[in-house]
Amino acid sequence: MVEEMGDLSSQAISLAIDSLVSLDNDKIEKVKELDKKIYAYDRHIEKKGLKLIALQAPVAKDLRLIGTCLKIITDLDRIGRYSEDIVNVSKRMLGKQHMKKLVSIPHMANITIEMVDMAVDSFMEEDVSYLDKIYENEEKVDALYDEIFREVLTYMMEDKSTITQGTQYILVIRYLERIADHACNIVDRVVYMETGERIEPET
Secondary structure, three states: OHHHHHHHHHHHHHHHHHHHHHOOHHHHHHHHHHHHHHHHHHHHHHHHHHHHHHHHOOOHHHHHHHHHHHHHHHHHHHHHHHHHHHHHHHHHOOOOOOOOOOOHHHHHHHHHHHHHHHHHHHHHHOOHHHHHHHHHHHHHHHHHHHHHHHHHHHHHHHOHHHHHHHHHHHHHHHHHHHHHHHHHHHHHHHHHHHHOOOOOOOO
8 A cells, every 4th residue: 555655655746747837627626536535545544453463463673664654755845735736836827828949957857756656665675775866866856946046047137927836836846846855765764674784864
């Protein structure tokens, strides 16, 4: 079920960005439905996990496995919510034209989708070797965030009529950056599940 929830989360990100590029209301509604399904998985998996703890009293690795599972579904649920936030931007832009062709934002989204997929694979395979690649991709996402932010800001400074739309683009890249953070959270928790050691956040 966690794997299925992860697949739905990746689908939601992809479809949300497609809805932004095409400004397609059908895609907007599909993402909202996906978010509802992701939330339903979150509730169902949490219920099963808590029942296992109550009835089986797991210890050591088994307890870390269930605890990690319960943490991961929270991250995946948040990813679904960020995808819905993106389509809310798309909805506000319906009937308008993009001020420029969207290239960098879909590219940023593709990297975040890859991160989410790898993070879920890491959990399913109990494999911590995904850690380095996911963090490499996070650096790419952060670099794209800065690049797109500066580009959009330039448009807004040169033409005040682009301020409203530019602000919406900045919201979208912020949501994508947060999704990337959740993918990192997932793989960090897999490391804890496998080793019993926590990755300390950078200061």
